[in-house]
Amino acid sequence: MRSFCIIASAFAFADCALAQTATERVIPTLPPQINALPSLTPTILDNSAPDAQDCPGYIASNVVENGHGLTADLTIAGANCQAFGNDIADLVLEVNYQAKERLNVRIYPKNIAPANSSWFILPSHIVDQPEWDGKTTAESSDLKFEWSNDPTFQFRVLRASNNEELFSTYGHVIVYEDQFLELVTNMVEDYNVYGLAENIHNFRLGNNHTQTFYAVDAGNSIDRNVYGVIPFYQETRYHDGTNTTSHGVYARNAHGQEWLLRESTIAYRTLGGSFDLYFLSGQNGNGGSSALTTIAQFQTGCIGTPAMQMYWTFGYHQARWGYENISVSQGVVDGYREANIPLECFWHDLDIYDLYRDFTNNDVTYPLPEFTQWIESLHENGQHYVPIIDSNIYVSNPKNESDTYAPYENGKNLQIFIRDPTTGDFYFGNNWPGFSVWGDWLIPSTQEWWTNEIVNWHKGTPFDGIWIDLSEAASFCAGSCGNGRLTENPVHPPFLLPGDPLTFDFNYPEGFNISNATEAASAAAASASQSSVLSASPILPAPTTTTQGRTEPTPGVRNLNYPPYVINNVQAGHALGKSSIVPNATHNDQYNTTEYEMHNLFGLQISNATYHALLELFPGRRPFTVGRSVFAGSGKTTSHWGGDNTSTWGSMFLSISQAFTMMMSGIPMFGADTCGFARNTDYQLCSRWMELSAFFPFYRNHNVKATIGQEAYRWSSVAESARRAMAVRYSMLTYMYTLFYYAHTKGETVMRALAWEFPNDATLRETYNQFLLGPSILVTPVLVPNTETVQGVFPGIGEGERWYDWYTLAEVQAQPQENVTLSAPLEHINVHVRGGSILALQQPRLTTRDTRNTPYSLLVVLDESGKAKGSLYLDDGESLEQNATCLVQFSFADSCLNFSSEGDYHASQPLANITITGLADPVNGNNTHQRRDWAHHGGPQHSSLQYGGTSCDTSTFDTSYDNGVLKVSGTEKYTEGGAFQKDLNLCFEW
């Protein structure tokens, strides 16, 4: 959940104590001053800031070629310019043809004192550092590196096959200072760049966008920095529409940074570290290049492919902040069951805790052992349970003997918390429970401590996975504000929380005033009255802030808290320390590494630690963790949710582009808070959003406290939308799981942009109002209120692609690039299946366990030449290392369906039926050569089945044929031992 700073800042000062929830303790509020930091001008908006391109640049010398690249010295070519830091005169250049498809360019200081090494070098044990494969040479690479010293060092990267220039600093100087690095690449006209996650922005980033990277606790800030940092972009170039090319650039650097996408250049600026650039050719075996290949190369070659998830995690999840006690929680579970809506996993937010303290249980509302029994009752019903853990740890009041808090005391004994450099003591920030500390993941004993707390807590709270929040890491005050004040603990955060007096949220989605005018009017009136009461007698003080001018570089000194270059941090006043641990806080490692270097890595590290803690708790089982702040490589251990979005149509729409960037970043287990987190939702938005998220890998409804409830059963239309969309999702769970198998093993994407699957159609370059799930499923959601239709395109039509309605199996009739108007009543989401696909389906049930136990069926959807294929991955659904797996390959051609499988995993469910659609001539195609119009034959005259090499009598088959759709049932009898145990060959004669 978010900090609510923005809401709080709307209130003026008053000195009072706020009543606390649950235990009704009166808690003092922090004085507002400790939340105040000077207000800064972001450099990109500061006309008086120096232009770093006036710096002298570098000259290369001592160039040594080594067969797989080169090394050289780079020496500053003039006087220090001190643009935004102290220039570093002597650098090293290393160029490596690391793999056929990957070229690495590193530039780092020549003389790094050991004590300063963490300033510049990102350790490979924290973030993977790709290296040479031991065989690629300049000659065998897809890419080519060229450089020049005229007038100063500059370089470019070309595609070797045709000299296409992919990246070029020609015409620009390289700037390397202790707090500022800059490199500028020339871009082609009207370039198409994607990625640079995490952002809440259009899918195509455009030619006038600044992506700031600094992990932040600030809701879904549109076009600004958000929770995650994945400095990777993929570029697509449409040539004449036949040979679209793609490549990628990954800048391995964890510092605060900015990417300035401008008309003809991209400027990459960071507050430190080194240039460690990876250029990816995007080329597959046959010389062409594509976005999908580029994205796969980023994962397999640079950051690692995503963790495989447990099967049950693909079920539906319900969370909310504000489930007050066990019986309220049980009411939600009952509500889903009574409405016949699947509920796989129940989530708790901070409500379960005593005074917001991690690893506690609230004795009044969630007492043990009743709470333990309640969780076990979920398990008995095949359901699961996931609670929140915040990243901050409450610091006990040292003057209050009854206020001991073991997780803090245990960590204190091990001395494992981040420190305040001015006192040498721990860094005491502020978060929900009061003054707080944060684990220092750079020292090994922090893992032991974390594992211990999680394992102990599990004894009373037997969870199945962990939700890590506030991992930016967020602190609500400026600096080590608890220093000298710990006896005031617990303190209330310096802003109003939802549920505090006068915080009822009266905001509703766009269009609510049209669909529900009466309620909208009364909400507006109540909101106005709440505001006027608050402004007449404000509850909370507002901090007074000052304005600070630009800091100048000081020779020999780094200004960590106020670096000379000010990134456009979304927090009020833009200071790096605002709402987070300040940059000069130190770690306990040998270099006393500071938060300045580590800030963007906290989320990665706490998720990794949680992953390892879960492995200890459940040996051999795939850990399920969902984290808020992520970095490049996070997907190897964690899943991610979109953070604190709002109940608006715009927020729902942007969740699709956010999802695309997560697919590009190797974090496919992604989903947004369905129906919206902040603010009230309404039945229309919630219906549409329940439908949309049913096609996101991670499917969770979550809501803030002190707003109206939004569980799917609360409105009849939402309940119906949820039942219908979930029926589709649960039918194709094995398909989603198989996509994850390919994501995990090959870096394939799960949700896909239309542009990725149809690269030669330039009209799709910005499209994200529709998406694909894998290669085969096209989803066309309704993203605006008050409508019963939706428009969408059917890509590939005109080049022979065929699309079929999921529900009716009828083929879509459309023109190339036509924006087709589709019927979309409130409870209906348009789903289409691509010709050429074979999907293994099961019957939707209320849990994934029960769904998994139903018989299989096959859906065969023919392409223009009457063919189709597909695959299915099966395993036990939870083991990290599988004893046995099974990969089934399906194909249909020449009127015959075939499948065969590899591997020893045994799925015992039989094959109940087979449906084949597309047997009629393609409705759009002009290409009907070699096709028979099977429709004229009224269905097959004859069928023959070989199962496991043995001919079977098919006379008991029940077949029906209508309008190009053939349905065959009665196959159970042959496949009782498990549908895919034996090879199948089923042929039809017409």
Ligand SMILES: *[C@@H]1O[C@H](CO)[C@@H](O)[C@H](O)[C@H]1NC(C)=O
């Ligand atoms: C680029 O974006 C900025 C900030 O939104 C805007 O002020 C400016 O007009 C834009 N420039 C162009 C060329 O569109």
Ligand SMILES: *[C@@H]1O[C@H](CO)[C@@H](O)[C@H](O)[C@H]1NC(C)=O
């Ligand atoms: C794409 O095709 C066009 C026309 O055949 C050709 O001129 C161009 O060089 C090609 N571009 C690339 C990058 O292959």
